[in-house]
Amino acid sequence: MTEPVPNPLEQLRTRLAAFRPGEVAHGTVAGFADGEVVVRLDSDGSGEPTGRIPRHLLSWTAFEDPAQVVAVGQRVTAEVQGAHGGGGRVVLSAKACEDEALYRHLRGARPGDVVTGTVAAVHPFGVFVRLDGAPPHPVHPGTGFVRVPDLTWAHVDHPADVVRPGQRVTGEVIGADSYQGEVVISLKALAEDPWDSLGLAVGDVVTGPVTKVVPFGVFVRVGEAAEGLVHVSDLGGRAVAEGQELTVRVLETDRVRRRIRLAAAG
Template sequence: MTEPAPDPLERLRERLAACPDGEVRTGTVAGFGERGDVLVQLDGDDPSAPTGCIPRHLLSWAVFEDPSEVVSLGQRITAEVFGANERSGQVTLSAKACEDEALYRYLRRTRRGDVVTGTVAAVHNFGVFVRLDGEPAHPAYPGTGFVRLPELTWSRIDHPEDVVRPGQRVTGEVLGTDTHQGEVVVSLRALQEDPWDGLAAGTGEVVTGPVTKVIPFGVFVRVGEAAEGLVHESDLDGRAVREGQELMVTIVEIDRVLRRIRLAPAE
């Protein structure tokens, strides 16, 4: 009795299941795509067609005009699985993740929850790079550690330099690692006391605090060590208020889930 032919879809699923995200695979460069992608014949796959694909932005840390400047046909390559598409049967790979072996090893052994210390290497309006103690030299960035703006502090700030400056020593908690971006995502805020935990004032209470920010639709007033509330401009009745001015306010509403406090002038 003849055995039924293997289900192609099931074979595809089995092949993709063998390529979980984060796994390191090896293969051979089989060609180049129209968008600058690199096609890879993964080891152990059906030789009739390349299964792996390295998008241009995941090929190398080096600056290049054409992918052929980085790899050539028939070249052996090592890459990390970035995702698998069951419909197309294609495995997306990142060669950049594995290109710097020392960086890759460092990222893989760094764990969420680790406490790390380093030196602020660069401050930008999109975040802060930190050169972490013990990290290998990064092939592209001024530091392997990266702090996104919301993770700098519990306080509301206008620019990250309100909190840190280049050369400053900082300590934070690791939120995760990204081998494709080559970074350790760090939170300084995680090691700071949450001002909402110490917020003693309640709804209906009258408190006095400094105006921390004047905006088109109202003013922010500090009502705790770092917790701030908003007085809407319609409640000010045209009253001129400046930053730093002490303002007596009534706490109208506290939303601890959304971390918002609504205030009204008490005078």
Template sequence: MTEPTPSPLEPLRQRLAARGEVRSGTVVGFDEDDVVVRLDDDPDVASARVPGYDLSWRRVEHPSEICGTGQRITGEVMRADGQGRVLLSTKACEDEPLRHFLLGIERGSVVTGTVTSVHAFGVFVRIDGESPHPVHDGTGFVRIPELSWSGFGHPAEVVRPGQRVTGEVLVADTRQGQVSLSLKALQEDPWDRLGAGVGDAVPGVVTRLVPFGAFVRVAQDVEGLVHVDDLGGRAVEEGQKLQVRIVEIDRPRRRIRLAPAG
């Protein structure tokens, strides 16, 4: 019984699957919007490709506007695809000061910066010491859930351009050219101030009605749900004060189940 012929790309897959490594090679052609690359370690195999969206911070119609056949190219390893070819991000290596800055930031560290713009999808922050970003008006970015423990309708209710903020680093991503920050991580968790447990009766205020029940605020920035079945046909309205009993606390999922207390 003969052994199956090994794929010539298998050794490459084993060597270069480590995300974040930097490899160089030569452009050998294009596959639609992707750039096909022959890595230096494998001169006889077109062993890598750069997806069009990871080629450059510049917007172009076709990758040939940026590079040509025979040109040397350097990129960061993203992963190996299903055929064992290495996927590279040359965008991650395009702006050396930006890359150097991002590689120097550790997850969990605390950084300070200035809010540069506020959008419905999140907030950009210029972190102290960063070089100008090639596209965005700041390397730091705070997504909506990481802004505050308090409820709000728009991020502009929490921060404003020009405001100094301090946040915890969630991840520094060279491909995205971005540092994901959490302002909430450095704020006191309101659940730590709850001061009540399962079985306790506490006063609350109905904050909103939904088809399956009513949400009741039992502490600042802490709400629980009274299921419609537990209301037993009892009519309640927003703003109404309601004495409730804590039935269940699911801290990992940040949910509290309540029932009317009498």
């Protein structure tokens, strides 16, 4: 009886399935192709060079040619980013494992951990934090990073409105990002949610400052860190400016979507 011919595609899928994102893989540089480093992985029994390191995942150090960073025959350690059956390759990040101390630090960060550090830099896109006990980052001013929405429950126009360089902060770990080499943290997670003590009900009348004027209406602060929208159709023809006090009536509150609909009162 003739044995069935192995399906090459199924064999490839089985091989690639052994490589899971986040795992560390070891191999030998087999060459270069299309600006990427080709790697023969130790754990791939086929002996084929199926690992690929894209140039942006090769090193934290700036370079012109991948051959300036690694050589054929050199041993490499890299983190698996994913496996692509269509191209028959395992995408690797050597950069993630390049700084051993940093990689150990990232692997040790657990969601829910509470960490403390010093604000190292404030940018429109977020805040870098130099975490206590963390190794220096090869590129960024700190290994901790706070995204703008994770700074505070209140609306902010710029992170500089909330923190400043040199300030001590404490936050909760959301996760570790080996791509950027950062521990993503939230300061907001450790602060009381203002919605828990808002105490607004439909029909209540309150007065608060207009925080923003937009084409479709205005936003009014109705709590310590809660804002509601007065649609232009609910302004009653009033012309209002940012900073002006406005008395409003609560029309609707949506706790899940964190939205409050208001109308000008009086």
